[in-house]
Amino acid sequence: MSDLREKRVDLILQQLEELPTLPAVAMRVLEATSDDVSSARQVVELISSDPALTARILQLVHRSDLGVRGEVNSIERAVVLLGFDAVRSAVLAISVFESFSERSAQAAAGRFDRDEFWKHCVAVACCAELLAEAASVSEIAPSEAFVCGLLHDLGKVALDAALPKSFSRVVEAADLLRGNIADVERSVIGLDHMVVGKRMAEKWQLPAVIRDVVWLHGQHPQALPATVTNPRMVNLVTLADLIVREQHLGYSGNYAFTLPRQALLDAVGLTQPQAEDAVKKLVDRIEPRARSLGLGKTSTNDLYQQALAQANKELGRVSGQLASKNRRLQVRAQFFDALSRFQSELRPDVPSQVVLQAVAQTAVGVLGVSCVAAFSLPPGQTFAEALLCDGDGQIFENSLIDLPRKSVATGQLPGAGGHEGAPDDRDAREGQSCQLSDSPDAGQVVRPSRPRAGEGPVMTAGDELEWFISMVSPRLPHDKRFWVCLEADGLCIGGVVWGATSGEAQRLAPQVQEVATIASGWALALRTAQIREEARALSEQLAEANRQLQNAQNEILRSRTMITVGEMAAGAAHEMNNPLAVISGRSQLLAQQITDPKHKASAHLISEQAHRLSAIITELMDFAKPEPANVLPADVADVVERALHEAKSDNDPADRGIEVTMGDVPLVLIDAAQVSAAVTEVLENAIHATDPVTGQIAIHAGYDPYSSRVAVTVTDNGCGMDENTVKRAFDPFFSAKPAGRRRGLGLAKALRWIEASGGSIRLESQPGQGTRTILLLPAARNSNEVQPPVQPRKAVM
Amino acid sequence: MKTVFTTGEAADICKVSQQTIIRCFDSGRLKGFRVPGSRFRRIPREALVAFMRDNNIPPDALESGKSKVLVVDDDPEIVELFVDVLERDGRFEVKTAATGYDAGVLTQEFLPDLVILDYMLPDINGNVVCQTIRKNPNFEHMKIVIVSGVVNQDEINDLLKSGADEFVKKPFNIEKLIERVGQLLSV
Numbered sequence: 001m002s003d004l005r006e007k008r009v010d011l012i013l014q015q016l017e018e019l020p021t022l023p024a025v026a027m028r029v030l031e032a033t034s035d036d037v038s039s040a041r042q043v044v045e046l047i048s049s050d051p052a053l054t055a056r057i058l059q060l061v062h063r064s065d066l067g068v069r070g071e072v073n074s075i076e077r078a079v080v081l082l083g084f085d086a087v088r089s090a091v092l093a094i095s096v097f098e099s100f101s102e103r104s105a106q107a108a109a110g111r112f113d114r115d116e117f118w119k120h121c122v123a124v125a126c127c128a129e130l131l132a133e134a135a136s137v138s139e140i141a142p143s144e145a146f147v148c149g150l151l152h153d154l155g156k157v158a159l160d161a162a163l164p165k166s167f168s169r170v171v172e173a174a175d176l177l178r179g180n181i182a183d184v185e186r187s188v189i190g191l192d193h194m195v196v197g198k199r200m201a202e203k204w205q206l207p208a209v210i211r212d213v214v215w216l217h218g219q220h221p222q223a224l225p226a227t228v229t230n231p232r233m234v235n236l237v238t239l240a241d242l243i244v245r246e247q248h249l250g251y252s253g254n255y256a257f258t259l260p261r262q263a264l265l266d267a268v269g270l271t272q273p274q275a276e277d278a279v280k281k282l283v284d285r286i287e288p289r290a291r292s293l294g295l296g297k298t299s300t301n302d303l304y305q306q307a308l309a310q311a312n313k314e315l316g317r318v319s320g321q322l323a324s325k326n327r328r329l330q331v332r333a334q335f336f337d338a339l340s341r342f343q344s345e346l347r348p349d350v351p352s353q354v355v356l357q358a359v360a361q362t363a364v365g366v367l368g369v370s371c372v373a374a375f376s377l378p379p380g381q382t383f384a385e386a387l388l389c390d391g392d393g394q395i396f397e398n399s400l401i402d403l404p405r406k407s408v409a410t411g412q413l414p415g416a417g418g419h420e421g422a423p424d425d426r427d428a429r430e431g432q433s434c435q436l437s438d439s440p441d442a443g444q445v446v447r448p449s450r451p452r453a454g455e456g457p458v459m460t461a462g463d464e465l466e467w468f469i470s471m472v473s474p475r476l477p478h479d480k481r482f483w484v485c486l487e488a489d490g491l492c493i494g495g496v497v498w499g500a501t502s503g504e505a506q507r508l509a510p511q512v513q514e515v516a517t518i519a520s521g522w523a524l525a526l527r528t529a530q531i532r533e534e535a536r537a538l539s540e541q542l543a544e545a546n547r548q549l550q551n552a553q554n555e556i557l558r559s560r561t562m563i564t565v566g567e568m569a570a571g572a573a574h575e576m577n578n579p580l581a582v583i584s585g586r587s588q589l590l591a592q593q594i595t596d597p598k599h600k601a602s603a604h605l606i607s608e609q610a611h612r613l614s615a616i617i618t619e620l621m622d623f624a625k626p627e628p629a630n631v632l633p634a635d636v637a638d639v640v641e642r643a644l645h646e647a648k649s650d651n652d653p654a655d656r657g658i659e660v661t662m663g664d665v666p667l668v669l670i671d672a673a674q675v676s677a678a679v680t681e682v683l684e685n686a687i688h689a690t691d692p693v694t695g696q697i698a699i700h701a702g703y704d705p706y707s708s709r710v711a712v713t714v715t716d717n718g719c720g721m722d723e724n725t726v727k728r729a730f731d732p733f734f735s736a737k738p739a740g741r742r743r744g745l746g747l748a749k750a751l752r753w754i755e756a757s758g759g760s761i762r763l764e765s766q767p768g769q770g771t772r773t774i775l776l777l778p779a780a781r782n783s784n785e786v787q788p789p790v791q792p793r794k795a796v797m
Numbered sequence: 798m799k800t801v802f803t804t805g806e807a808a809d810i811c812k813v814s815q816q817t818i819i820r821c822f823d824s825g826r827l828k829g830f831r832v833p834g835s836r837f838r839r840i841p842r843e844a845l846v847a848f849m850r851d852n853n854i855p856p857d858a859l860e861s862g863k864s865k866v867l868v869v870d871d872d873p874e875i876v877e878l879f880v881d882v883l884e885r886d887g888r889f890e891v892k893t894a895a896t897g898y899d900a901g902v903l904t905q906e907f908l909p910d911l912v913i914l915d916y917m918l919p920d921i922n923g924n925v926v927c928q929t930i931r932k933n934p935n936f937e938h939m940k941i942v943i944v945s946g947v948v949n950q951d952e953i954n955d956l957l958k959s960g961a962d963e964f965v966k967k968p969f970n971i972e973k974l975i976e977r978v979g980q981l982l983s984v
Contacts, residue, residue: 570947573946573947574917574946574947575946576946577945577946577947577966577967577968578872578874578875578946578967579874580946580967580968581875581878581946581967581968581969582872582874582875582878582968583968584968584969584970585878585882585968585969585971586878588970588971588972589881589882589885589971607968610968611968614946614966614967614968
């Protein structure tokens with residue numbers, strides 16, 4: 001299962017590699033700063049050299065409310081009027097936006113609302129800028145903060161562009177569960193937008209600070225890795241993101257508000273009043289900034305400009321094709337050209353996929369055959385990354401192929417069955433054809449071995465490559481096949497395979513010699529790329545582990561608090577019930593002696609109140625140390641029905657109209673009594689919050705197959721709660737009402753019960769608009785479970 | 798307290814003639830001993846109580862007509878409350894103890910009909926006191942009511958298992974308490 005997931009992630013990352021690159025002008029713009037006059041001048045020249053971009057920038061100036069219509073006709077002038085930073089941000093936004101615009105046409109049908117999403121990005125950018133201005137620390141320059149804020153959710157755009165259908169599902173599930181969208185991404189897609197964004201940032205070679213913001217925003221300040229270039233910037237954007245989401249500006253897909261605001265403020269170096277001040281200015285700033293970035297409404301004028309940009313892109317594509325044809329001619333012409341081309345492909349941080357492509361293209365160039373297959377086999381993995389390259393150097397198939405499993409009974413390679421011979425023969429063959437992987441979790445996987453001493457690097461492809469050739473053979477149309485093993489650290493880490501007829505094999509002899517010469521160079525480059533990918537995967541796992549650790553710490557803190565509350569309640573029960581007994585007993589004796597009815601009633605009241613106090617202590621003890629949950633499969637409909645009955649009998653006799661819609665949900669694994677008591681508490685809250693006449697309460701149950709959870713949502717249109725109340729709603733005895741309030745243990749108890757059944761509760765509310773409570777319950781395993789889509793054994797992109 | 802009675806005293810207490818007492822003594826229905834040398838008949842208190850119980854003679858004269866209740870709690874205010882409540886009722890003779898040790902001594906001496914026992918005593922837990930009382934066959938008829946401010950159903954079940962007749966949670970309703978004590982003593 002973990003293999004499958006890894007592969008899936010790898011395929012997605014390949015998809016990402018195919019996303020468009022950022023135009024050169026945008027990259028250059030990123031490096032330049034307004035302080036550096038000469039580089040600013042270069043950028044102005046660079047923009048001016050791109051007519052489409054120039055047109056867009058000038059148009060922005062016209063649209064901005066500067067009262068200089070018609071006068072601005074050059075980029076220099078625009079820089080003077082708008083400032084360099086504004087132009088820089090505009091170029092960046094346009095470039096990023098247009099890089100994805102082609103893809104977004106397909107994605108338009110999905111659930112991801114791009115307009116609202118860009119609004120969120122601009123709002124975060126403005127907020128980060130305002131906060132940076134307030135902090136006025138050199139590490140977080142306002143213009144830099146703006147760019148970081150604008151691009152922080154790069155990964156979501158990339159996911160939407162690369163996997164529009166999956167991402168649409170993510171958005172749907174996040175809307176239903178009201179959780180952190182990153183968790184949903186990991187369960188549906190296998191990786192989250194932070195990691196994807198980091199990959200995009202690396203591919204686009206964005207500055208390290210932007211990469212770190214994209215990758216690590218949303219982390220607890222203390223959970224940031226030590227190697228982050230500018231932790232303060234990351235915390236700043238995290239804070240801005242939190243504030244913007246609290247203000248409900250735009251759409252981010254994230255509904256979780258678990259980050260500690262004070263810790264973030266401290267990390268950035270701001271005070272609460274400073275932050276509040278920045279928030280006040282926020283809304284006014286967003287509108288003009290969005291306009292100056294060209295993210296407003298599209299007018300007919302824009303359509304013309306977009307057409308221009310499109311035409312420019314077409315030109316770029318044609319010239320790109322010409323260049324690649326030229327490249328192929330060169331490869332074919334000479335071995336050294338091939339070699340130099342191979343070297344030129346090897347920038348310091350290319351992925352192994354690109355190295356493999358370069359290897360295959362070089363091999364085709366050197367050998368002059370019509371098809372070459374190449375594979376990369378990272379040590380410890382159970383699958384190979386493979387591709388095919390045709391005679392023109394075009395890559396036409398990328399795939400992942402499982403390595404064969406060693407058959408336990410015979411200890412032999414599956415394909416080797418026909419070669420049963422004398423024992424000495426077998427020893428020789430096993431040494432030559434297969435060896436067990438030395439990685440413990442690879443288990444029974446058989447890897448091809450490197451050549452023995454005396455064998456040339458070029459060999460006839462036999463049984464040991466059966467698993468590979470059977471997968472690609474239709475594409476290698478010859479009966480005699482050769483391969484060269486790429487080896488490193490005494491292991492086969494990849495190979496290049498080609499086919500030839502007998503006659504051709506003769507003719508190819510000199511070229512084969514050259515291939516043998518270059519093989520060690522290929523191996524070195526491939527291994528370097530593999531190691532880099534392993535390191536990258538490790539660091540990404542580390543960041544993820546950090547995130548989980550943070551959640552676990554929160555959980556530990558909460559359960560420790562519960563234990564303390566429990567001990568305190570037990571202690572209080574012992575210490576307080578004695579005096580309460582005296583108060584109650586003495587007042588009862590008094591009541592017996594007093595004849596004046598008014599005084600008698602007072603004495604009774606004292607006694608009653610003492611008993612009431614005692615009851616609260618008992619309730620608190622039950623809350624801190626509840627009965628253990630008796631978890632069994634249960635029907636959500638029954639649970640809801642029971643809760644409805646309870647809530648109605650506990651409250652006003654008038655039969656409130658409560659609308660219940662049950663989706664197609666499986667059985668859930670819960671303590672039905674406790675969960676229905678929790679639903680009752682939630683319903684009672686909804687009933688109390690709504691007007692008896694105009695109030696509307698709705699219960700809905702839905703199922704998310706990816707997290708195997710059933711969501712029971714209770715929505716009301718009552719008085720709602722402000723943000724602070726929502727945050728503390730689950731605290732025992734907390735109540736927003738200063739007087740005439742109920743004892744506030746209802747939701748706290750509900751949470752305890754739901755968690756005892758392995759579920760969770762989320763709360764969303766807006767003052768005056770109503771409250772939505774979502775109870776997530778674990779679905780029973782064996783009842784009509786929906787399997788996530790299974791990856792085929794051989795996956796072709 | 799008087800522990801040994803003459804036949805005359807016993808006759809007064811039981812409101813029968815001295816001859817009847819002597820007859821019962823001689824036939825062995827009323828246990829006792831003779832004074833060495835004089836051979837006068839003497840009746841120990843326990844024997845007289847048992848005799849009166851066996852013959853359905855009201856114990857009023859022997860025990861001033863009152864049931865004996867021992868209240869054990871380390872909180873003096875609580876003790877005082879129980880004493881006030883029980884004495885106001887008029888049917889009970891009350892003694893008090895603050896520790897498990899005192900409770901043990903008084904149980905032997907005072908021979909209470911009912912013990913009101915705090916669960917959390919400074920030296921020993923109520924359930925241990927409870928078990929100790931139940932081990933002694935002389936205290937077979939003694940009733941035990943445990944009171945506590947901490948309520949845990951499992952603990953209550955254990956207490957009732959270790960021999961308590963009733964559990965009362967602090968704070969309590971005094972009328973219900975008196976009613977229940979009365980039921981236990983059937984007075």
